[in-house]
Structure formats: C-alpha cells, structure tokens
Amino acid sequence: MKYFFSVVFFFCLISWGNAQCYLKVQGSITDPDTHEMLSGADIEIIDINKKTISDSLGNFLLEGLCPGVYDLRIKHLNCNPLTLHIHLKDDFKETIQLTHYYNTLEQVTVNADIQKAGASAAAQISGKELDQTRGLSLGEALKKIAGVSNLQTGTNIYKPVINGLHSSRVLIINNGIRQEGQQWGSEHAPEIDPNIANRLTVIKGAASIRYGGDAIGGVVLVEPKMLSRLPGISGELNTALFSNNRMGVLSGILEGNFKHISPLSWRVQGTIKRGGDAKTPNYWLENSGIAEYNFSATAGWLKSNWGSELFFSSFDTELGIFTGSHIGNTTDLINAINSGKPPDYIADATFSYNLDRPKQRVKHYLFKSNSFIQTGNAGKLNLILATQYNSRQEYDLKKFASSTDAPQLDLRISTYTGEVVWDHHSWNGIRGSMGVSTMYQDNWYQYRLFIPQYQALNAGLFIIEKWNIGKLALEAAARYDRKNIYSIFANDGTTYPDKNFDGFSGNLGVIYAVQTNHRLTANISTGWRAPNINELYSDGLHHGAARLEKGKADLQPERANSFIAGYQYSGKKWQIESEIFYKQIDDFIYLKPTYPPQLTIRGAFPAFEFDQADARLYGGDISLSVQTGDHINLKLKSTLLWAWNISDKDWLIQMPPNTHEVAVEYIFTDAGKWKQPYCKIEFTYTEKQNRVPGTGNIEIKQTDGSLSLESDYAPPPAAYGLTSFEAGTSIQTKDRPINLIVAVNNIFNTVYRNYMNAFRYYADEMGTNVSLRLKIPFAIHKHI
Amino acid sequence: MKHSVLKATAAFFVGSILLNSCKKDDPQPVNEEELITTLVVSLKDVATGFTSTFIFKDPDGEGGNGPTQFDEINMEAGKEYDCTLSVLNESVSPAEDITEEIMEEDVDHQFYFTPSGSSASVTTTDIDAVGLPVGLESNWDAGAAGTGTMKITLKHKPGEKAAGDTIAVGETDIEITFTTNVN
Numbered sequence: 023m024k025y026f027f028s029v030v031f032f033f034c035l036i037s038w039g040n041a042q043c044y045l046k047v048q049g050s051i052t053d054p055d056t057h058e059m060l061s062g063a064d065i066e067i068i069d070i071n072k073k074t075i076s077d078s079l080g081n082f083l084l085e086g087l088c089p090g091v092y093d094l095r096i097k098h099l100n101c102n103p104l105t106l107h108i109h110l111k112d113d114f115k116e117t118i119q120l121t122h123y124y125n126t127l128e129q130v131t132v133n134a135d136i137q138k139a140g141a142s143a144a145a146q147i148s149g150k151e152l153d154q155t156r157g158l159s160l161g162e163a164l165k166k167i168a169g170v171s172n173l174q175t176g177t178n179i180y181k182p183v184i185n186g187l188h189s190s191r192v193l194i195i196n197n198g199i200r201q202e203g204q205q206w207g208s209e210h211a212p213e214i215d216p217n218i219a220n221r222l223t224v225i226k227g228a229a230s231i232r233y234g235g236d237a238i239g240g241v242v243l244v245e246p247k248m249l250s251r252l253p254g255i256s257g258e259l260n261t262a263l264f265s266n267n268r269m270g271v272l273s274g275i276l277e278g279n280f281k282h283i284s285p286l287s288w289r290v291q292g293t294i295k296r297g298g299d300a301k302t303p304n305y306w307l308e309n310s311g312i313a314e315y316n317f318s319a320t321a322g323w324l325k326s327n328w329g330s331e332l333f334f335s336s337f338d339t340e341l342g343i344f345t346g347s348h349i350g351n352t353t354d355l356i357n358a359i360n361s362g363k364p365p366d367y368i369a370d371a372t373f374s375y376n377l378d379r380p381k382q383r384v385k386h387y388l389f390k391s392n393s394f395i396q397t398g399n400a401g402k403l404n405l406i407l408a409t410q411y412n413s414r415q416e417y418d419l420k421k422f423a424s425s426t427d428a429p430q431l432d433l434r435i436s437t438y439t440g441e442v443v444w445d446h447h448s449w450n451g452i453r454g455s456m457g458v459s460t461m462y463q464d465n466w467y468q469y470r471l472f473i474p475q476y477q478a479l480n481a482g483l484f485i486i487e488k489w490n491i492g493k494l495a496l497e498a499a500a501r502y503d504r505k506n507i508y509s510i511f512a513n514d515g516t517t518y519p520d521k522n523f524d525g526f527s528g529n530l531g532v533i534y535a536v537q538t539n540h541r542l543t544a545n546i547s548t549g550w551r552a553p554n555i556n557e558l559y560s561d562g563l564h565h566g567a568a569r570l571e572k573g574k575a576d577l578q579p580e581r582a583n584s585f586i587a588g589y590q591y592s593g594k595k596w597q598i599e600s601e602i603f604y605k606q607i608d609d610f611i612y613l614k615p616t617y618p619p620q621l622t623i624r625g626a627f628p629a630f631e632f633d634q635a636d637a638r639l640y641g642g643d644i645s646l647s648v649q650t651g652d653h654i655n656l657k658l659k660s661t662l663l664w665a666w667n668i669s670d671k672d673w674l675i676q677m678p679p680n681t682h683e684v685a686v687e688y689i690f691t692d693a694g695k696w697k698q699p700y701c702k703i704e705f706t707y708t709e710k711q712n713r714v715p716g717t718g719n720i721e722i723k724q725t726d727g728s729l730s731l732e733s734d735y736a737p738p739p740a741a742y743g744l745t746s747f748e749a750g751t752s753i754q755t756k757d758r759p760i761n762l763i764v765a766v767n768n769i770f771n772t773v774y775r776n777y778m779n780a781f782r783y784y785a786d787e788m789g790t791n792v793s794l795r796l797k798i799p800f801a802i803h804k805h806i
Numbered sequence: 807m808k809h810s811v812l813k814a815t816a817a818f819f820v821g822s823i824l825l826n827s828c829k830k831d832d833p834q835p836v837n838e839e840e841l842i843t844t845l846v847v848s849l850k851d852v853a854t855g856f857t858s859t860f861i862f863k864d865p866d867g868e869g870g871n872g873p874t875q876f877d878e879i880n881m882e883a884g885k886e887y888d889c890t891l892s893v894l895n896e897s898v899s900p901a902e903d904i905t906e907e908i909m910e911e912d913v914d915h916q917f918y919f920t921p922s923g924s925s926a927s928v929t930t931t932d933i934d935a936v937g938l939p940v941g942l943e944s945n946w947d948a949g950a951a952g953t954g955t956m957k958i959t960l961k962h963k964p965g966e967k968a969a970g971d972t973i974a975v976g977e978t979d980i981e982i983t984f985t986t987n988v989n
Contacts, residue, residue, distance in 0.1 A: 350962070350978030357974045365975065367966045419977065421840045421962065422907045423914070562869040570869050621876070622868040623842055625981035 047114045048083040051076050051096060060120055063098040068105075093758070096120060107252050107801060145169075148221040153761055154748065156795050157262025157271035157295075160194075160216040164242060167224045168643040169601070169661055171678040174779035175209040177267065177300040177788055178312045178341045179382075182212070183778070184226060185603060186639050186665050186677045187239030190554050194242045195233055197333055199390055202437035202463065203412035204473075206556045209780060212242075213337045213386035213412060215316035217260060217273040217293045220247040226586060226603070231484055231499040232455070235527025236551040238582035238607065249289060249322045249331070253281035256801040266791035267311070268373065269297025285323045292317035298375040299342075302786035303771045305364065307344045308371035309378050314339040330393040337387075343380040345371075347784045348419050348565075351624040352735075355568045356722075359736045359783050383415045383429070401446035404457075408439045418565065431472060435465045454487035465555070467513070472562050473555045474518060476510040497531040505552045510559065518559050523552040523579050543588040553577035557611050557632045563622075567780065568735070570620050570629040571613060577634060580609045595649050602642035610637035612667075612674065615719035615733065628720045635669035639677075655687040664713065672715045675733055678778055679711035679741075697759060699751035706746075711738040711777045736783055742774035750795075761797040766790065841867045842904060844894040845958065845982055847879060849887040849946065862982045865896045878985040879956060881926060881948040889928070889944045891917060891958070893980070908942065914964045917941025918973045923954025925986040938967055948988050957983045 047067070051060040059080030066073045067084060069092050076082040087110060094106040101120045108114055145167045147155070155163035161180025164170045173181040173188050181188050189208060194201040196214050203213050216222065223243040230241040250256065255278035262271040277289035295314040300307045318335035346364035349355050363369055390408040397403050415429035443457030461480040467473065484501040503525065510518040529547035536542065560573045584605040591598040614633035619626035641663035648656045660682045665674040685704040692698065718733030750763035771789045775782040843865050850857040863875040881887065895902040908915050912934035918941065919928035925948075932943040941960075963976030 348977060351981050353959075353981060354978050361974075367975070419962075419964075421842075421979065422911050423964070424907060424910065425840055572869070620869075621864075621873055623845065623862060623864050623873075623980055623982060624868065624978055625983075627868065 044085075045087045045089060045110055045113055046083060046085045047087060047092075047094065047108070047110065048081070049114075049116045049118050050080045051082070051098065051118050051120050052080060053101075053120060060098050060101075063096055063101075063120065066095045066097075068093045068095055105252070107254060107256075144223055144225040146221055146223040150750075150761075152220065152222065153795065153797055154750070154763055154765070156217065156260050156273070156797070157264065157269070157793065158216070160212050160214050160222075160242075160244065163216050164222060164224065167222075168599070168645055168659060169226065170224055171661070171681070172778060173208055173676075174776060174781075175211075176344050176347065176779070176781045177307060177310050178297075179209055179211040181208065181210070182224075182242055183678055184224060184240035184242075185605070185641065186663050186674075191237070191239035191551060192242060193230065193233050193237040193240075194244065196244045196388065197246055197335070197390065198392065198406060199388060199408040199410065199439060200233060200437075200461070201386075202410055202435065202439075202461075203384075203386060204414050204433050204435065206473075206554045209382075210384075210414065211341075213339070213384055214244055215273075215293050215314075215318070215335070215337055216244065217271075217316070218246050218291060218318055218335065219244045221245045226601075231501045231527055231529055231547075231549075232486060234459075234482065235501045235503050235525065235549045238549045238551050238580070238584075238605075246289075246291075246320070249287035249320060249324070250277045250279050251284075251287060251324070253279050253284070254801060256799070258800070259796075259798045261794075261796045263794045264297065264791055265793070266788055267297040267300040268375075269295065269312070271295045285325050285329075287322045287324065289320040290317070291319075296375070299371070299373050300788050301373070303773045303789040304786065305369040306371050306373055307346070307785055308364075308368050308374075309342040309345045309376065309381070311342045311375055311377050312339065313377060327396040328394060330391065333388070333390045333392070335388045336385075338385045339383070340377055341382045341384070342377045343382065344781060344785060345378075345380070347781050348380050349568060351622075352568050352619075352627060353625060355735055355783060364785055379417045379419050381417050383413075383417070385411075385413045387411045397444070399447070400449075401444055404441070404443045404445065406439075406441040406443070408437075410437045410439075411435075412437075428469060430470045432468045433465070433473070434467070435463060438462045451491060452487055452489045454485065456485040458483055470562070471512050471514075472560055474510050474512045474516075474559050476507055476555055478508070479506045480504065493535045495533045495535075497529070497533075499529040501527045503527070507555065507558075510555075519575065521552075521558065525550040525579060525581075539592045541590050543586075543590075545586045546584070547586075548581065548583045550579045550581045552579045553611055553632075560632075563627065568627060570622075570627045572629065572631045574632045577611060577632060578609055580607055580611050580634065582607045597647040598644070600642065600644040603640060605639040607637045607639065609634040610667075612637075617719040617731070619719070619721065628718075630719075635667050637674060638664075638666045638668055639674075640664050653689050653691075655689065657683070657685040657687070659683040659685075667715075670715075672717075673713040675715050676778070677711070677713065679738070680709045682707045682709075695754040697752040697754050699749070701749040702747070704746045704748070705743060707743045708741060708776070710741040714738055738777045739775035739782055742772060744772055744774070745769045757801060758799040760799075761795075763793075763795040765793045765795075767793070840902075840904060840907065841895050841897050842893055842980060843867060843896045844901075845980060846892040846894065847958070847984070848890045848892065849879070849881065850890070851882075852886045852888055860984065862984070863896065867897060878987055880987045880989065881946070883948055883951045883988050885948045887926070887946040887948065888931075889946050891942050891944075893960070905942065908940075908960075912940045912942075913938070914962060914967060915940065915979075916961050916963070916967060916971065916976075917944075918957075918959040918961065919944065920957040920959065920973070921949075921954065921986075922957070923986070924949055924952030924988040925954040925956050926988075928956075934967075938969060951988050954986045954988070955983050956986050957981065 051063045053060055061076055061078045061080055063076040065082045072084055074082050074084055089110050092108050094108055097103045098120055104120055147166050159180050161172050161182045164182045165172055169185050171183045173183050184192055190206045194212050204210050224240055226240040230237040233241055257276040260273040273293040275291045279287040293316040298311045300310045315338045320333045322331035346368040388410045392406050394402050394404045412435045414433045416431040418430045439461045441457055441459040443455050445455045447453055459482045463478040465476050482503040486499040489496045505523045508520040527549040531545040533543045557577055558573045558575055560571055564571050582605055586603045588601040611632055611634055613630040616629045616631050620629040643661040645659040662680045665677040667674050683706045685702055687700055687702040690699040715733035717731050720732045720735055721729050722732045724730055746767045747769055748765040752759040752761050768790050773786050776787055844863045847860045848857055860877040860879045861875050864873040893904040895904055926946040929945045930939040930941045931945050932940045934940050960980035961976040962979045966975055
C-alpha cells in the first residue's frame with residue numbers, strides 16, 4: 023500500500039511539473055479483423071473530461087493538452103471499450119485497434135455481440151451496477167436483472183432462477199466454459215466467484231444455443247475483462263463490509279502487459295470472504311457463517327493472426343447451515359413451523375464466526391486453454407479445451423460425538439470439454455459462428471447414496487448466423503446434441519441401465535430498429551433437456567425438505583418451445599424496457615407427490631417421484647425510468663410469472679411470486695473531487711404466492727383435528743415490502759477514481775419470510791444490513 | 807507459431823492431469839456410519855420372567871424398500887413389564903449395536919413413550935451421568951384390554967438435555983408408532 027501511494031505521488035509530480043499545453047493526441051480507429059475504419063467512436067481523456075468523436079474515416083484529434091499522464095478511453099458500439107494509458111511528452115499519433123466482441127479471444131462475447139445487436143432477449147449488469155453488488159454471491163448479484171430471482175437456502179446459498187426455471191435448466195458459463203458441478207440440487211449454489219467478472223449477462227433467447235440446447239431456462243454468462251494490452255501493471259482492489267453478519271470481502275486484481283514482449287499479457291485475481299452468523303430482526307441464525315477463498319490466473323499471448331490464453335481458477339467455500347433447519351423427521355418440521363421461531367436454545371445463541379455441522383464444503387477448479395488462428399480474411403478458428411473438477415461434501419449433525427468426522431454426502435465430478443468453433447466475418451451481410459463441442463464426465467461418490475456413480479459423453483454441433491439488412495436484423499441458430507450416460511452403479515454393486523438421448527434445438531429471432539434508440543424484438547425457439555442423473559436414479563431422503571425423493575428410470579427428455587417479444591425505448595426523458603414470454607414445456611420433469619407417506623424408522627415421510635407433465639410458463643417484466651429535471655430519476659419495475667401444470671390442471675409449486683419495485687434516485691452536481699454523487703431510495707414489494715397446487719400428499723392436521731392433504735408443509739408466507747437506501751460517489755484522485763458506495767438494506771428491520779427460501783419453515787429472513795463498498799483502481803506504470 | 811500452440815496445448819494437458827490426479831480413492835463403505843435400521847422392544851413379564859420381543863426393521867434405511875418387519879406389541883391387561891430397548895444397524899454385517907453408543911452418550915439422548923388408547927403407562931427407570939432419564943430401561947403398566955398405540959421416540963439433544971424437557975427439544979432419531987394389543 024505504501025508503495026502504491028508513493029507511485030501515485032510520483033506521477034502527480036510529473037503531471038504538475040510541466041506547463042506547455044499545446045500538445046495534441048491524434049489517430050485513427052480501426053477494426054483489426056475487418057480492417058474497417060470505425061467512425062462515430064467516442065474518444066475521451068477521462069482525467070480532464072476532454073472528448074471527441076471519430077470522423078467518417080475513423081480519424082480523431084484532441085488538441086491543447088499539457089504534458090502528463092492520461093487515460094484515453096475509446097468506446098464504440100459493440101466493441102470492448104479500450105483505455106490507453108499514455109505518457110504525453112510530445113505529440114501523440116497512433117492507429118488504435120478496437121476489437122469487436124466477436125473478434126476477441128473471449129469466445130463468450132460472441133454471444134454478447136449477438137445479443138446486443140441481435141434478437142435474443144438478454145440483459146446484463148456491468149460497471150456501476152456491478153459495483154453495487156460487490157461482495158454478494160453470484161445468485162444475489164444476478165437479481166438486479168429483470169426476470170431473475172433466487173432460489174435460496176438460508177442466507178448463503180442463492181441459485182439464479184430465470185423466469186421460474188433454475189438448476190439444470192439454467193446454464194452458467196464461467197469465462198466461456200459450461201460450469202459443471204452438481205447443479206441439479208436446489209441447495210447447491212453456483213461455484214463461481216463473481217469478482218472474476220466485469221460483466222454478468224443473462225440470455226433468455228437464442229444465443230443460448232451456442233452453449234447447449236438444454237438451457238431451456240436461459241444462460242448466465244460470467245465474463246472477465248479482456249486481458250490488458252497496455253504495457254505496465256494495473257489493478258483494482260474491491261472491499262465490501264456488511265454489518266448484519268459482520269462479513270468482510272476483499273478482492274483484488276493485478277494485471278499487466280510487457281512492453282518488450284507486447285503479445286504477452288497476464289492477470290491474477292483473488293477473493294477472500296468471511297462472514298459470521300446472520301441476524302433476523304429478533305434472533306441470530308446460529309451457524310450461518312461463510313468462509314470462501316478464491317483465486318484465478320490468466321496468461322495470454324495475442325498476435326494479430328493468432329493468440330492463445332490459459333486460465334486457471336480455484337473456488338473453495340465452506341458454508342454453515344443454520345442449526346435450526348436441521349430436523350430429524352416430519353414431527354420436528356411441523357413443530358418448527360408451528361412454533362413460528364427457532365427453539366430457544368437455538369434462538370438464544372449469540373453472534374459467532376464458528377462454522378460447525380451442518381455445513382457444506384465445496385471446491386471447484388477450472389483449467390482452460392483457448393486459442394485462435396485467423397483463417398485469412400474470412401474468419402477465425404477457435405479451439406477451446408477445459409477441464410474442471412468439482413468436489414461437494416455435505417456434513418450433517420453427528421449422531422454421536424464419537425461418530426467419524428467424515429461427511430455424509432461426498433460427490434466428486436470431473437468434466438473435460440473440447441470445442442472447435444469457426445467465427446466467420448461478414449459474407450454478403452451474414453456473419454456468425456459454427457462449431458462442434460464435446461464433453462466427457464465422470465461422477466464419483468462415497469458414503470451416503472443420493473446419485474450413483476456414472477460416466478457421460480455429450481457431443482453437439484451448432485451454427486448461429488446473423489443477417490443485417492437496413493433496420494432489420496435476423497438471427498437463426500440450430501443445434502444437434504447427443505448425450506450418453508453409462509457405467510452407472512451404486513457402491514453396493516447395484517447397476518442401472520445406460521441412457522442415450524439426442525435431439526435438435528433451434529431458434530429464430532428478428533429485431534426491428536425503428537430508430538437507434540427504439541426497437542422491437544421477437545424470438546421463437548425450441549430446446550430440449552435430457553433427464554438429469556438425479557431425476558433418473560436418485561432414491562433417498564432429502565433432509566432439509568423432510569421428504570423422500572425417488573427417480574424414475576424411464577423419463578424422456580423435456581422439450582420447451584418459447585416465444586419472447588421485447589420492446590425497448592431509450593429516450594432523453596423516458597426509458598422503457600419490456601418483455602413478455604410464453605413457454606410451453608412438454609414432458610416437464612417435476613417431483614410428483616405420491617400417497618401414502620413412506621414409513622421409516624424416523625416416522626412416515628411424504629414421498630415424491632420424478633414424473634413428467636406438460637407445463638406452461640408465461641409472464642413478463644417491464645421497467646420504466648423517467649428523468650425529471652437534471653437530478654431526479656424515477657424507476658418502476660415489475661416482474662410477473664404464471665406457471666401452470668397442464669396435465670394436472672394445477673399450478674406448479676415453488677415458482678417465484680410477482681415483484682414490484684419503485685426507486686427514486688437523486689443525482690447531485692459534481693462537487694470538487696466528488697464526481698457523480700447520488701443517493702437512492704428503493705421499495706420492493708413481493709406479493710404472496712397464491713399460485714400453488716391445491717392439494718398434495720402432505721398430511722396436515724387441521725385445528726378441528728381432521729387431516730387434510732396439502733402440497734406443502736406450510737402455506738406460502740405473506741406479502742412483504744422492503745425499503746433500502748443507497749448512496750455513492752466517485753472520488754477523483756490524480757490517478758484513477760475511487761468508488762464508494764454505502765447501502766442499507768431492509769432499513770425498517772422488517773420481519774418477513776421468503777417463499778423461495780427453503781428455510782422459510784424455520785426462520786425469518788435477515789434484518790437490517792448496512793454495507794460499505796470501496797473500489798480502488800491503481801496503476802503501477804513500471805515498464806518491463 | 808504452430809510450435810507455441812503445441813506448447814500451450816501440451817502445458818494444458820499436463821495441467822489437466824495434475825488437476826485430476828489429486829482425486830479418487832477407493833469408495834468408502836456403502837452407508838454412512840450409525841445408520842439406525844432396527845428397534846427391538848423386549849418386554850419381560852415381571853411376574854413370570856417371560857420375555858417377548860417386538861421389532862421394527864428397515865435394513866436399507868430411509869428410502870429404497872420399506873420396513874421388512876413391523877410387529878404389533880402384545881401385552882396382558884393389568885400386567886407389569888420391564889422394558890429394554892435395543893437399537894441396531896443391520897445394514898452392515900455383522901450388525902452394529904448402537905445401544906452401546908447411546909449408553910456412552912446418554913447425557914445427549916432421551917427416549918420418550920407416548921401411549922394412546924389401550925396401551926401401557928410407562929416410567930423410565932434408568933438415568934444418565936447427571937441423573938436425567940434415558941429410557942433404554944423402563945417399567946410398563948399395561949392398561950385395560952383393547953387396542954391402542956405406543957409411540958417410541960429417540961431424541962438427540964447434544965448440550966441441550968435438561969430436566970423436564972418436552973418431546974419437542976432436539977432432533978428426532980427414531981419415531982415409531984407401534985400398534986398395541988392389550989388382551
């Protein structure tokens with residue numbers, strides 16, 4: 023830190039020491055792949071707020087500059103913004119290459135390009151919005167996107183839910199690679215450090231085909247920043263502190279490029295997260311702490327006609343599971359629900375950082391290589407290889423103090439993926455990608471059986487093409503996948519039949535740009551998902567949910583046919599973003615209640631078997647933003663969903679309730695070093711979920727002593743409204759701006775329970791939480 | 807250039823091997839330790855010394871197949887019995903006697919007896935190291951003739967066991983409702 027400040031000080035001296043302010047910075051902007059000159063690019067010297075736009079030949083000129091150190095930022099539609107750090111001693115002239123998303127080494131951005139100018143329904147968070155989520159888990163951060171909610175287990179486990187679908191129906195692409203862990207489990211959070219990303223994208227439509235036809239809920243892209251192409255070393259420190267569970271998160275990035283070996287760039291990144299017990303308005307949640315240690319390293323070699331990148335990441339987390347949620351049988355669960363709060367000996371606990379049983383220990387390693395060669399002027403050929411290893415250990419309370427320390431559940435899965443993709447540049451106005459992808463998996467377990475050992479082989483072929491004609495853009499994608507699951511056995515010697523599935527997915531999208539800031543989109547798609555190993559062969563007690571779940575070996579793939587239409591308008595005063603969707607899922611796989619309950623030594627448990635039914639999901643979201651005057655911004659947002667089981671003529675269980683948000687933001691005038699200060703009050707209202715199945719297989723004793731069969735142990739919790747406050751600012755320093763955000767969630771310490779939280783039976787949600795976020799970018803301009 | 811791509815690919819595969827070499831051992835025993843599969847209720851007629859046993863047995867644990875044996879408890883009206891409970895794990899061979907572990911950690915465990923209808927009234931006769939009831943040993947007074955039930959519950963309450971605890975305290979390890987026939 024001392025070194026960092028002295029470096030800052032040193033550069034301050036340089037920039038103050040001169041006064042010949044007649045230098046100029048000029049150049050031209052080109053696309054290195056298409057060799058096009060880019061007109062209309064924004065060129066800005068951030069430090070002194072000097073701006074210009076490149077002309078029709080891609081040239082630009084900025085004059086009257088003093089010698090000094092500047093950050094020159096260049097932005098162009100569909101391009102990765104570039105920041106050049108320049109030491110201006112004399113006039114500066116350079117041809118600047120600005121890569122389009124689809125030309126970059128990050129193959130994930132292929133889709134970012136398609137979605138941005140394309141017809142797929144997609145939304146993203148980056149920049150300031152992403153800064154506001156620092157310190158949160160991936161699932162929580164994604165909640166900022168319309169249509170995305172969370173499936174929660176306590177205060178540490180958040181799974182993204184896209185328009186009501188989650189787990190194996192939502193693909194998460196971590197730095198271009200399909201995240202492969204045990205994602206089928208509702209209490210298995212994504213094993214990804216969101217601090218790796220500088221952009222999170224949710225794709226609900228077509229572009230998802232690039233990653234697999236099984237993403238019938240949607241795709242989440244976790245994309246890191248491109249490697250720095252500028253000589254020198256720079257970095258960023260992010261800290262987030264939370265009052266409620268006394269959690270601290272520290273994350274840092276250090277990256278650089280060598281002046282004398284200019285093709286070589288590198289980055290290292292790491293995150294430490296440590297939190298203790300969370301507090302509801304009335305009691306602590308004993309044993310709800312977290313400890314997480316993540317790091318990643320990237321090295322890339324980029325030449326104009328070929329490049330290669332290696333990426334390694336390690337994710338390691340230990341999550342406490344609230345003691346009061348651990349129950350032995352249905353009697354314990356009913357007692358917990360009826361008492362309305364955890365038993366005194368748990369509710370009376372005081373704050374602690376201890377992580378005891380029950381807990382989860384999850385590790386995920388990813389190693390990836392990514393290379394490309396330009397194939398003449400026609401396009402680019404990419405080879406992507408990855409191996410990932412996931413280990414998940416779940417520790418229940420011990421039966422006896424003398425019991426071994428081993429976990430009850432121990433699952434390990436290794437995944438190897440390989441992809442060859444050819445991106446071709448514009449040919450008669452058509453551009454796109456085509457490729458082959460393969461995946462091999464090996465799953466292993468010990469101790470308790472929940473899913474068996476197995477191996478799986480997947481192979482897919484895909485093509486995505488996009489055609490621009492005037493105000494119209496068309497996009498079409500097709501994919502064929504095969505999936506084989508074999509060598510399936512349990513450790514007691516039981517074997518299970520092999521499974522083979524195959525099928526097509528396809529998509530057609532159209533976008534009509536009425537004006538550049540005003541567009542209509544429509545998208546139809548068909549996709550399929552093979553039954554998961556747990557849906558086929560699981561057989562056992564789902565502890566937290568107090569029910570027995572049994573797979574069904576003859577399940578067939580489910581097929582989703584969807585239609586999404588969107589309307590976007592972004593004017594000076596008004597901004598509208600809206601989307602409606604309709605999704606018909608044939609043979610939707612779900613847990614069907616069976617009756618009577620199954621008898622065990624711990625009493626009778628309600629039993630569920632995986633089964634298939636036709637389902638229909640529809641809904642939409644709308645967000646509206648009005649600017650009144652120069653300072654006040656009013657935002658309204660609503661998310662609606664209906665999920666219907668057509669075969670059973672009843673609602674589908676565990677679907678997110680409708681939510682509505684109102685926010686008022688006040689943006690202050692810059693004051694000295696304080697840039698863009700703002701404050702915001704937000705009110706979120708979550709409706710009670712009334713769309714739940716009318717009957718089920720769970721015996722509930724009514725007050726008159728009679729038994730009724732319900733679909734759930736407890737009715738959905740009441741509606742609730744939460745108020746939060748946030749204030750932030752950029753603080754100009756001589757180097758780069760420091761960002762500061764203070765937020766208060768659940769200001770009024772409202773007591774509520776969330777229908778989408780598996781622990782709604784046991785405890786209230788977190789009370790007031792004050793957080794402080796600080797982002798400190800820095801640069802060490804040491805040329806090596 | 808091709809050379810570098812080759813190198814990168816080679817490095818990649820070496821890395822892959824390193825990454826995955828640190829995993830699999832041979833799978834450990836099939837079931838988690840201390841799976842409770844069986845409860846044996848032995849009733850000794852205090853007058854005659856004659857002992858009958860009644861058994862609940864689910865050898866593959868929760869899920870899978872249902873219980874293979876679930877006896878009804880037969881008693882004679884007005885008689886007094888000494889009851890001894892025995893808890894087993896019969897998913898392993900030879901069967902493991904979990905009763906010993908309950909005895910060793912009796913300060914954390916307690917059996918509850920909940921009669922209903924024609925059954926027996928139960929008095930726990932054994933105590934743990936701090937003088938609180940355990941329930942492995944008890945005295946049953948059979949009631950009037952008829953049928954009813956006897957619910958036997960084992961509660962695990964590490965660090966929480968106290969005098970006068972209700973049945974709601976702790977986590978349930980066993981909950982079996984036997985049908986009782988009092989003749």
